[in-house]
Amino acid sequence: MSNTAPALKEWPLWEVFIRSKQGLEHKHCGSLHAADARQALQMARDVYTRRQEGVSIWVVPSAQITASEPDDKAEFFEPMGDKIYRHPTFYEIPDEVGHM
Amino acid sequence: MYTQAMDIPDGQPAALKPVPKDINAAEAELQKRFDARIDADGRIEPQDWMPEAYRKTLVRQISQHAHSEIVGMLPEGNWISRAPSLKRKAILIAKVQDEGGHGLYLYSAAETLGTSRDQMFDALHTGKAKYSSIFNYPTLNWADVGVIGWLVDGAAIMNQIPLCRCSYGPYARAMVRVCKEESFHQRQGYESLLQMMKGTQAQKDMVQDAVNRWWWKCLAMFGPPDADSPNSAQGMRWGIKRLTNDELRQKFVDATVPQAQVLGVTLPDPELKWNEERGHWDFGAIDWDEFWNTVNGNGPCNKERLATRVKAWNDGAWLRDGALAHEAKQRARTMKEAA
């Protein structure tokens, strides 16, 4: 465990999408940190819905979302590629790293 | 309220360098488009080009706003175990929980700007990042909880509502969420004071004592006078700050004096007087020396507040690491099965 890089000690970031009871589609409402998907869902319920019933929640690891480029082409200046935003932890983690 | 932080030097050079003349045409064009969008009250989103100074300022402001919510859980959390009725206990737990939630929305907004939660906590824990200095004062009796709701949250709302129109999308959206919940808190705080002021003499004395201690600190929450706030202008240029410190402070006094009258408390300012000509309440001088001493780390509770947050973080390391270890094990098992 002590060999992992500092960034890897942080719980991954998840984006949260909620469809309200009367809603037609899932809306993005923010992010949270969780160690796994199950926890991310539970937390999203606590934080973003205050445990309302009848809501549908999607959680997605932030790093796995692919985004279109904005109209203003920023390719001359540190393009983010296809990420939703810059974040220190949005990089590929080799599978070997993080094993016990 | 929390944007007082913008005017307070935090050891980093002010990110307000004028644009150098020899930038290339592409950046100049992007800057022009950025300025035009700001001027048109448009939104800047995470993938958009933005000046580095704008990004840095926002990271600082949003993260310090988030830190304020988290540290703010402590002075109020101090009274959860001793709340004198079950209803008040429930209301207070809900409020402190909301504050945690607000911190989370704000950290989430800041993370879209290229910083991480761990980095932000590191800045807080090492004293590089600040939080609203109002939370460096102690809550000494139960009425402090109601007064914080009435005055501190009242001041925060005054600052936060304009931020709902701030130029940076994620921050504005977080503030909309926050504002919805915050007005609830202010009403509950005020209502609990109203109840006490209709009660026993001991309860009334508690409320007056709390008001005496918190009033001036709340006025200082809006930050130094405009003349002493060099960063305000740039913040306003960028659509981050919508009203000046003095404007907000006056607005707050004007709204609060009638509320104090309804409560039946005396605001501890002999110079407080309605000025017919100005159409505003005149008020006395704030002790800025005391304000700066506290902001700079030497107030009544600074060290305790920070040490408590550092301890919670350190004591929680085993749990955070344990959860990661479990997830790593799960991934390994999944891969083994797939093989």
Add this chain to the structure above:
Amino acid sequence: MDAAIAAPSAAQDRSKPASAPSGGSAPHAVGSVGANYLLHLADNALVLGQRNAEWCGHGPILEEDIAMANISLDLVGQARLLYQEAARRIGGEATEDTLAYFRDAPEFRNYTLLELPHRVGLVGYAQSDIDYSVTLVRNFLYGSLMVMVWDALQRSSDEALAAIAAKSLKEAKYHLRHASDWMVRLGDGSEESHARMQAALDHLMPYTQEFWATSELESQAVATGAAVDVPSLRTAWDALVNEVLAEATLKRPALPAGYITQGKSGIHSEHLSYLLGEMQGLARAHPGAQW
């Protein structure tokens, strides 16, 4: 095993506190429980809610701070509903607050398990750090029981209690899921998280024996037909607990014959009076005041 329950006659006075006479001040309707049983359920919820709320602002990560505050709020909410109903049955000047704030430790009917501080066993006035592992394991052991208790009670002939049970069941399921997930995550996590969870389990498991011990309060309640016979849940509880412990790679401690706690009969640990002192002090300093 039941020898621990055979108490001197003084205990009989404690089971009938002045403010909550056994079975209510008026004969209660057939098929409804008395106030004492409601107080047992309410005290459980309040004492655990009080303990869980101690983490506000001190949680191991912000997300957990919010989750635990949520759980605590649910428990206080359950306590309020139960105390309010108990107050109605007691009558007179009883209110949720007189019951919560103006009864002494011997009148409280909560399981001793719930009043324990968040640390492995030390005496009442010892100082030490609080440990989240104790919080999670305790919530798991109690939560496993309460999901079954509320599930049974929502079919109670006592309509008011059934309504409270239905609402509480939803919350209890959530609490159990939260606690179970953490049992597995941390039990089967790192070496350190595993060690802490095991230590917490070893410390807390003996206190669960109280669930199955008989008490006058529960016998009376069960006799009305409106309460659940908790010992009848033992097999199901064991199965649920064993399943989670196995997944969590935690070892269930063997329990030698010995003292079984009696909190539900009003005989508590040294910890309750400290908890109540803190909780009740301000309200008691201003008797009769409205907040």
